[in-house]
Amino acid sequence: MMSWIREVSAVTGMSLGSLGQRLGSSLVIIIGIGGVVAVLTAMLAMAEGFQKTLQQAGRTDHAIVLRDGSNEELSSGLGREQSDLIANAPGVAKNAEGQPLVSPEVFVVADVPKRATGTNANLPIRGVGSMATELREHFKIEEGRMFEPGRAEMIAGRAAADQFEGLEIGSTLSVRGSDWKVVGIFSSNGDVYESETWVDAPVAQAAFRRGNTVQSVRAQLSGADAFDQFATALDDDKRLEVSVSRESDYFSRQSQAFTQTIRSFGTAVAFIMAIGAIFGALNTMYSAVSTRSVEIATLRALGFGGLSVVISVIIEAMLLALAGGFIGALLIYFVLNGYTVSTLNNATFSQVAFDFAVTPQLMSSGLMLALFLGFIGGLLPAIRAARVPIVEALRQL
Numbered sequence: 001m002m003s004w005i006r007e008v009s010a011v012t013g014m015s016l017g018s019l020g021q022r023l024g025s026s027l028v029i030i031i032g033i034g035g036v037v038a039v040l041t042a043m044l045a046m047a048e049g050f051q052k053t054l055q056q057a058g059r060t061d062h063a064i065v066l067r068d069g070s071n072e073e074l075s076s077g078l079g080r081e082q083s084d085l086i087a088n089a090p091g092v093a094k095n096a097e098g099q100p101l102v103s104p105e106v107f108v109v110a111d112v113p114k115r116a117t118g119t120n121a122n123l124p125i126r127g128v129g130s131m132a133t134e135l136r137e138h139f140k141i142e143e144g145r146m147f148e149p150g151r152a153e154m155i156a157g158r159a160a161a162d163q164f165e166g167l168e169i170g171s172t173l174s175v176r177g178s179d180w181k182v183v184g185i186f187s188s189n190g191d192v193y194e195s196e197t198w199v200d201a202p203v204a205q206a207a208f209r210r211g212n213t214v215q216s217v218r219a220q221l222s223g224a225d226a227f228d229q230f231a232t233a234l235d236d237d238k239r240l241e242v243s244v245s246r247e248s249d250y251f252s253r254q255s256q257a258f259t260q261t262i263r264s265f266g267t268a269v270a271f272i273m274a275i276g277a278i279f280g281a282l283n284t285m286y287s288a289v290s291t292r293s294v295e296i297a298t299l300r301a302l303g304f305g306g307l308s309v310v311i312s313v314i315i316e317a318m319l320l321a322l323a324g325g326f327i328g329a330l331l332i333y334f335v336l337n338g339y340t341v342s343t344l345n346n347a348t349f350s351q352v353a354f355d356f357a358v359t360p361q362l363m364s365s366g367l368m369l370a371l372f373l374g375f376i377g378g379l380l381p382a383i384r385a386a387r388v389p390i391v392e393a394l395r396q397l
Contacts, residue, residue: 028284029317030324032277033373036270037328037366042336043266044365045356047259050343053354054255057191058248060224061093062135065217065234068241072254072348073107073215080104080212082240086219089237091230093220095134101220103131106204108215109350110175113165114342121342123164124196124350125154125175127204127214135220136188144169144184149200152207155184157194159353163342167197178207192251195342195353218247257346274373281377285317286384310382317378318371325370329363 065086070076078086086092087102094100106127111120126132130149133139147153156167166173166182173180180199188194205211221230231244245253337358345352 026284026320028280029277029320029374029377030327032273032280032324033321033370034324034328034331036273036277036373037325037370038332039273040266040270040369041329041332041358041362041366042356043262043269044362045332045336045358046341047262047266048359048362049354049357050262050352051255051259052357053190053195053352054192054251054345055248056189057193058246058251060246060248061221061226062247063219063221063227063230063244064247064250065219065242065244066215068243070243073105074109074348076215077213078104078215078217078242082242083214083217085237085240086217086234086242089219089230089233091221091226091233093222099131101131101134103129103135103218104201104214105129105132105216105218106201106208106210106214107348108176108204108208109348112173112175114163114351115165116163118165121164122344122350123160123175124348125204126193126196126198127201128198129201132198132218135218136193138187138189138191139193140187142185142187144182147183147198147200150203151200152178152180152203153183154180154197154199155186156182156197158185158187159190159194159340159342160197161185162340163195163351163353173197176208190355192345192352195351254345254348258343270369274369277373278377281317281321281374282380284320285313285378285381313382314375314378317381318374321370321374321377322367325367328370329358329366333358333363 065078066073066076067078083102083104087100092100092102106125108125108127109122110125112123113119114121133146141155142158144155147155154173156164161167167185169182169185171182173182180197186194186198201214205213219230221227227246234240234242234244336356339356340353341356342351342353344350
């Protein structure tokens with residue numbers, strides 16, 4: 001066994017030692033497979049970033065209540081009586097003053113110009129009360145101050161302020177016939193709330209003609225295991241027609257459509273590019289085998305087995321592919337990781353800003369793909385190298 005390993009190592013070492021003479025053709029494999037890994041990693045990093053932005057806003061011990069039949073806030077509507085019933089349902093946690101940790105919230109979108117293009121996009125506007133910040137543990141005013149209840153003032157999430165015009169502190173934003181003075185910028189650990197603007201809920205109800213209705217009610221539960229008790233109580237109450245979800249499940253559903261589309265598209269593009277990369281690897285390795293045919297025949301005449309030759313050619317192809325994979329993955333990491341973009345959230349028809357997330361898992365997957373493509377690209381040339389008759393190859397001397 002050890003002698004066979006030494007034999008494979010010797011053949012592989014000779015093969016790799018001649019790479020400098022075949023640098024141009026070797027770059028075909030490196031660049032081709034590097035491009036495949038780069039494209040796939042970039043697309044998956046986009047999906048990963050979007051999913052992370054939405055899902056990190058959700059907690060398993062938080063519940064979101066919408067009108068029955070509504071899948072998202074825009075199509076929902078709950079009256080004040082319903083909000084009060086939800087606040088007093090079993091399983092709802094209370095703060096130090098004994099008040100239920102429940103936040104009835106208004107949610108609307110408005111056309112506002114984007115900074116980058118000047119074209120209008122849907123900016124989310126959320127009307128909240130005093131409990132909203134207690135339910136968002138990462139909420140923090142970064143600049144300016146919180147809006148004052150009863151006044152037409154607005155605070156903007158960090159991502160929203162970066163993406164939309166007119167959200168600088170001290171500016172006035174006119175939407176739907178009402179004017180809002182921007183008084184603060186807030187952060188929320190990079191989650192979806194940073195893509196929103198917040199205003200006082202009663203003022204929003206008056207400005208947007210919502211009467212006493214809200215679009216959703218968020219509730220902090222006494223624990224994650226209290227969700228079933230809370231949901232059952234609301235389902236059994238004949239005065240309520242609502243749908244109840246864990247906040248984590250709600251945001252997970254919102255992210256599914258976009259992430260599945262991006263992943264499918266990225267996989268399809270990478271598959272098409274991979275076919276080209278495999279043909280490039282095949283041509284390169286066939287050429288390498290052809291130029292080394294005399295060397296390979298001499299080794300076999302000296303007693304080196306055909307299997308050793310096969311393995312050495314495959315190792316060479318896989319190492320070249322791995323080098324391309326590293327280059328592609330590292331390029332995407334340094335260029336795109338943390339890069340902020342925005343897209344339309346189909347669930348709320350509003351813009352969501354998120355960062356590309358090039359995770360170690362995505363990079364590892366890209367490298368595994370590179371190794372697989374290298375194996376496929378080197379297999380047939382390796383078999384050919386082992387099957388070339390020794391006498392025929394030595395005649396080329």
